[in-house]
Amino acid sequence: MADVKNLEELVLKGEMSITEFACAKIDGSLERMKEKHPEMLWTMEIQKFMWDNYRDAHKNGKKLVFYGGSVPTELIAAFDCFGFYLDTIPFRLSTNPALTAQYIDEAEKYVAPTMCGLDKTELGAWVSGAYGIKPDIFVYNSVPCDSSRLAYPAMEKMMNVPTFSFDTPFRRDDRGAEYLADQMEDFIVFMEEHTGHKLDWDKLKFYMENSNRNFELQKKCSDLRKNKPCPLPGRLLVLNGTTNAVACYPEMGDLYAAELEAGQMMVDLGIGACPDEKYRVAMLQNMIWGAASIMDWMQMEYNAVAVMDAFGFQGDIMYEHMDDRRDCFKVMGKKMQNNPMIHGASGPSENHLAMVDKIFQDYEPNVSMFLGHVGCKHTWASAKMVSDLVQEKYGLPTLYLDLDCIDGRYKSNDEVKAQIAEYFETVVMK
Amino acid sequence: MDYQRLFESDISTEAVKAWKAKGKKAVGIICCHVPEELFYAADIMPVRMRATNCVDSSEAQVWMSSFSCSFARGILQYWLEGPYKELDGFVTSDGCMQSSRVYDNAAYINNHDNSGKYVRQIGAPRKISPRSYPFYKAELQSLIEELEALSGNKVTDEKLKAAVKKCNEARELIAKIYELRKEKDPVISGTDCLKLTLSVTNMPIDEYVELLKAFLDDVKNMKPITEHRARLMVIGSGLDDPKYLEVIEEKGGLVVQDALCFGSRGFDTPMEIDDSDVLGSIAKYYLDRLVCPRMMDKHFEMDDYIIDACKNWNVDGILYERLQYCEIWGGEAVYFQNRLKDAGIPILTVEREEQMANAGQLGIRVEAFVEMIEKED
Numbered sequence: 001m002a003d004v005k006n007l008e009e010l011v012l013k014g015e016m017s018i019t020e021f022a023c024a025k026i027d028g029s030l031e032r033m034k035e036k037h038p039e040m041l042w043t044m045e046i047q048k049f050m051w052d053n054y055r056d057a058h059k060n061g062k063k064l065v066f067y068g069g070s071v072p073t074e075l076i077a078a079f080d081c082f083g084f085y086l087d088t089i090p091f092r093l094s095t096n097p098a099l100t101a102q103y104i105d106e107a108e109k110y111v112a113p114t115m116c117g118l119d120k121t122e123l124g125a126w127v128s129g130a131y132g133i134k135p136d137i138f139v140y141n142s143v144p145c146d147s148s149r150l151a152y153p154a155m156e157k158m159m160n161v162p163t164f165s166f167d168t169p170f171r172r173d174d175r176g177a178e179y180l181a182d183q184m185e186d187f188i189v190f191m192e193e194h195t196g197h198k199l200d201w202d203k204l205k206f207y208m209e210n211s212n213r214n215f216e217l218q219k220k221c222s223d224l225r226k227n228k229p230c231p232l233p234g235r236l237l238v239l240n241g242t243t244n245a246v247a248c249y250p251e252m253g254d255l256y257a258a259e260l261e262a263g264q265m266m267v268d269l270g271i272g273a274c275p276d277e278k279y280r281v282a283m284l285q286n287m288i289w290g291a292a293s294i295m296d297w298m299q300m301e302y303n304a305v306a307v308m309d310a311f312g313f314q315g316d317i318m319y320e321h322m323d324d325r326r327d328c329f330k331v332m333g334k335k336m337q338n339n340p341m342i343h344g345a346s347g348p349s350e351n352h353l354a355m356v357d358k359i360f361q362d363y364e365p366n367v368s369m370f371l372g373h374v375g376c377k378h379t380w381a382s383a384k385m386v387s388d389l390v391q392e393k394y395g396l397p398t399l400y401l402d403l404d405c406i407d408g409r410y411k412s413n414d415e416v417k418a419q420i421a422e423y424f425e426t427v428v429m430k
Numbered sequence: 431m432d433y434q435r436l437f438e439s440d441i442s443t444e445a446v447k448a449w450k451a452k453g454k455k456a457v458g459i460i461c462c463h464v465p466e467e468l469f470y471a472a473d474i475m476p477v478r479m480r481a482t483n484c485v486d487s488s489e490a491q492v493w494m495s496s497f498s499c500s501f502a503r504g505i506l507q508y509w510l511e512g513p514y515k516e517l518d519g520f521v522t523s524d525g526c527m528q529s530s531r532v533y534d535n536a537a538y539i540n541n542h543d544n545s546g547k548y549v550r551q552i553g554a555p556r557k558i559s560p561r562s563y564p565f566y567k568a569e570l571q572s573l574i575e576e577l578e579a580l581s582g583n584k585v586t587d588e589k590l591k592a593a594v595k596k597c598n599e600a601r602e603l604i605a606k607i608y609e610l611r612k613e614k615d616p617v618i619s620g621t622d623c624l625k626l627t628l629s630v631t632n633m634p635i636d637e638y639v640e641l642l643k644a645f646l647d648d649v650k651n652m653k654p655i656t657e658h659r660a661r662l663m664v665i666g667s668g669l670d671d672p673k674y675l676e677v678i679e680e681k682g683g684l685v686v687q688d689a690l691c692f693g694s695r696g697f698d699t700p701m702e703i704d705d706s707d708v709l710g711s712i713a714k715y716y717l718d719r720l721v722c723p724r725m726m727d728k729h730f731e732m733d734d735y736i737i738d739a740c741k742n743w744n745v746d747g748i749l750y751e752r753l754q755y756c757e758i759w760g761g762e763a764v765y766f767q768n769r770l771k772d773a774g775i776p777i778l779t780v781e782r783e784e785q786m787a788n789a790g791q792l793g794i795r796v797e798a799f800v801e802m803i804e805k806e807d
Contacts, residue, residue: 110767112752112760114497123764142556142726146527146757149556153726154764165726167562169553170524176553179565186561346527348551349534372497377755380495381502381531385538402497 004028008096017132018099018125022051022092042258046242049251050088055133057082063195064133066159068122068152069141070339071166072184072332074211074248076139078204079195084135085245087341090121090406094290097408103128104407110154116147116375117406123151126158137194138163139187141336144345145378162194170347172337180333181326201325207248208319208328214247215318217256224263225307226363229272230280231263234295234306238287241311241340272305279304279428282365284356284386284398285344286373287311289405291413294420302424307363310355311340349382356386360394367428368398369420373405399423431644435633439625439672441482441513442632449475449634455518455581460505460532461525462691462721463554465712468570470593470635471585472577478631479505479514480670480692481784493535494528499755500784501668502528509536518580519548521573526724526758548580557727558717567713574709587708594712596635598700603642608694611686612743615654620664620685621675627693628670658684659804660746665689665736667753667760667782668722674782677789678749681797682804687743689736695721724758729765736766737773747776747803749796754781776803 007024010016016024026047033041057064063081067073076083093099103124104117110127111120125131138159140152156163166183169176188199218240224231236259246252266272281304288294298304317334321327337347344352359365368390372380380402387398401419404410446456456475459466469476481487481504490506491498508514509532522533533551540549552569555562574585604627610616611623618626626645630638659682664675670692675685688694701715723729740748748770752760763779770777778799780792 110761110764112754112757114755115757115761146724147761149724149726150757150761150764153729154761157765165557167555167557167559167726169555169565170530170551171553175565175568179561182561186559349531349538372495374497377495377497377499377757378527378531380497381493381528382534383495384493385535 004096008098011099011130012102014128014130018089018093018130019051019055019132021099023048023055025092026051042255043236043239046239046246046251046255049249050242050246051092053082054084057084057133063136065137065139066135067139068155069143069148069166070168070244070336070342071139071141072187072336073245074204074207074332075184075187075191075199077207077248078200079191079197080203081137081195083245084133086122087118088245089125090118091241091289093121094406094408097290100290100406101409103130111150114375114377115150116145116373117404118375119147119151121406123155126155135159135161137161137191139165141166141168143168143337143347144342145376147375162190164190166336168337168342168346172334172347172351176337177330177333180336181329184329184332204328205322208322210250210253211248212318214243214253214256215316217253217260218243219316221256221259221263222308224260224267227267228280228364229274229277230305230307231266231272232259233273233299234281234283235292237283237306237309237311238289238292241287244340274299274303274305276303277305278302279367279424280307280363280365281305281367281369282307282356282359282363282390283309283311284368284370284390285310285379285383286341286371286376286405288371288403288416290408291403291405291416294413294416297417298420301421302428304367304424307365308359310344310352310359344379344382345376346378349385352379352382353385353389356389357393360390366396368394368396369423370398370400371416372400372402374402374410375404375406397427399427431640433641433644433648436629436641436645437622437625438632439482439628441480441508443513443516445633445637446475446477446516450516450518456516457548457577457580458509458514458517458520460520460522460529462696462719463523463525463716464521464552464573465570465716466635467590467593467597467712468574468577468585470596471589472574472581473583474577474581475634477514477517478696479508479520480628480631480668481505481508482628482670484508484512485785487784493539494531497755498531499528499667499753501670501753501756502532504784506532506535510539517547519550521550521552523552523554525554525722526756528755548576550576555717556725558725563710563713563717566717567710570709570713587705590708590712591703594701594703596639599639600630600635600642601697601700603639603646604694604697605699606646607642608687610649613654614744615656616684616686617649617652617654619655619675619679620662620688621672621679623685624669624672624675624688624690624693627696628672655684658682660684660800661686661744662747662749663687663689663736663740663743663745664693664749664751666751667756667758668692669751669782671784671786673786673789674751674792677792678796681793681800683747683749683796683800685749687739687745689732689739691722722758723762723765729762732762733766733769737769737775740773740775745775746805747778747799749799750777750779751782752779754783
């Protein structure tokens with residue numbers, strides 16, 4: 001296995017696609033893990049499942065559906081297609097700043113530098129012809145933000161494949177749910193036309209059942225984090241974001257089942273992710289995808305574990321009446337409106353505030369951090385409301401820290417660590 | 431009739447005070463998907479909110495952070511500490527996320543302070559479809575019910591039609607003024623035209639229409655502007671500061687057309703009403719109207735509009751101004767860049783902040799651009 005730097009070089013020279021790169025990098029990680037931490041293999045297996053399926057969809061006889069924003073993945077799977085969640089590209093590449101830099105620079109030839117790094121990476125990589133795979137269908141949504149609303153219609157034009165777009169209302173009320181349920185019907189007509197399949201309700205039910213199982217397990221894993229000490233490391237919160245991509249597949253449930261088992265064992269043994277947990281950190285904005293190791297560092301350096309974040313936790317929206325078509329479609333709509341990232345970046349801030357309030361009630365953090373992705377301007381515009389809530393109701397100050405979760409050039413990991421360290425030493429530990 | 435008030439583009443509270451002195455309500459509007467006709471039908475004065483001359487938005491920045499667009503911050507600032515304190519409330523749509531966050535923060539502050547002001551957000555779809563018109567119409571119906579409660583006046587189809595008629599008059603008159611700018615040496619500069627379109631926010635529509643008529647009656651007496659080296663079109667983020675165009679025009683670039691929500695796009699063509707569905711007609715008009723690139727499926731229509739306008743107004747070049755953190759307009763070049771190149775239309779891209787802080791730099795860049803595109807007669 002070539003080392004990552006060599007692979008990176010190949011991608012930069014255009015001799016390897018980002019899909020091949022991601023698959024090779026995951027294979028390399030798995031090989032290393034087998035040798036050093038075989039008990040943690042489950043954390044990477046979901047990545048392998050996802051990326052191998054992106055790469056091999058056509059080989060496996062499936063149509064490949066690229067999608068942006070929150071879309072009903074259960075329906076995509078029920079039409080025997082495999083969905084490629086575009087945000088997994090910047091997530092995956094963010095630990096290789098040379099690659100994200102190349103695609104971000106490419107995108108900035110057309111878009112403002114202030115656009116979100118996720119969208120710039122996706123757009124720039126497409127313009128560079130770096131994907132290595134082509135979609136049969138493109139589906140996108142009007143959420144989460146102004147950046148994505150700009151990027152996806154542009155990519156629609158560039159991809160030039162049959163495309164469907166959802167329009168998600170700002171507020172999350174019944175009128176909005178009905179509006180989205182209506183659009184599910186349109187989407188089914190579209191998918192029937194472009195896949196050549198009729199909707200098979202039993203298949204859809206299978207994926208909805210999977211989805212329910214996975215979110216039940218996710219909830220149980222989250223509940224484990226209420227324990228003191230918190231049994232699961234902060235880094236695992238990042239994996240919750242994977243649900244946007246593969247929430248309806250059994251493999252996602254397998255990950256949560258393994259996480260639950262490992263976490264429960266820790267609880268039973270009375271062990272926490274930190275050897276001596278002192279601080280329980282609430283992360284109030286997005287996940288620091290490009291620098292997840294910072295959470296390991298916080299655990300080692302300050303006995304501080306991230307107990308919950310306001311990004312990945314999806315809540316309790318479940319399919320309850322699986323033979324009621326309208327009800328299922330309304331649930332799909334509600335899921336789309338409450339997907340990770342949608343809560344803070346789109347929709348009224350009251351949803352974000354409610355989620356933060358719940359985190360503080362349920363997980364009892366004693367440190368509050370708003371590690372704000374600079375591309376997520378809409379969440380930044382809610383930051384004071386969020387931190388005021390934390391201060392007024394829970395008596396805690398909040399660290400504001402700007403970073404770019406995707407573009408490592410904005411601020412180095414060392415700079416981020418230095419700012420967090422200063423906060424611990426001058427505020428938290430005083 | 432003296433029509434000079436058309437050129438007083440600073441935000442004025444006089445009309446709002448006079449309106450409220452009659453015991454009536456005045457309510458702000460943010461963005462272009464909140465139909466003013468609904469307000470007039472409820473006998474409420476609608477005031478399109480802006481941030482003109484807002485040089486210090488520090489309080490709003492505390493709420494919205496420095497990563498927000500300075501125009502949206504300026505509006506929040508004026509709502510908290512400025513001319514919009516006079517208003518009884520405001521209504522926004524989710525025009526862009528920045529305007530939505532003005533709402534969120536204002537609503538939050540409202541709740542904390544128990545100010546009792548009316549703060550409302552309505553949903554406006556981002557694509558055109560048979561599903562989106564009824565959704566938007568239902569949102570407008572809900573808004574009407576709230577405006578009725580606020581004003582104590584019943585909104586009827588007849589009142590809506592009367593309001594549409596009056597707003598259409600303004601739209602027609604503005605279109606006539608834009609037609610004047612097709613002339614080789616027009617009688618109105620881009621700066622004055624922006625002042626004129628901005629001033630609609632300072633007075634009730636009846637007064638505005640009368641002033642526009644008086645202006646048009648006087649056109650024959652006006653002297654054509656001959657001192658210009660290039661004809662420009664300005665496109666981009668919400669521009670509510672005529673001084674910005676003044677800098678451009680001082681350098682020889684005469685602005686003859688725009689794609690600005692405070693300019694031509696905020697008026698557009700008159701609305702057609704189907705008597706059998708008056709509110710549906712209003713919903714259709716406002717969704718179909720080409721205002722800014724916030725609609726996901728209207729990017730190419732906007733490009734077409736820009737290219738056609740360049741041809742029809744004999745434009746030599748485009749000035750594309752984008753506010754920092756305005757994603758909606760900020761990335762629009764991804765759509766039009768190649769098309770403008772193919773059409774042979776030169777473009778100058780400039781970053782901007784609400785506060786006019788870089789006039790010198792803007793002037794130098796515009797001067798160079800004008801020099802590049804000016805044609806020998």
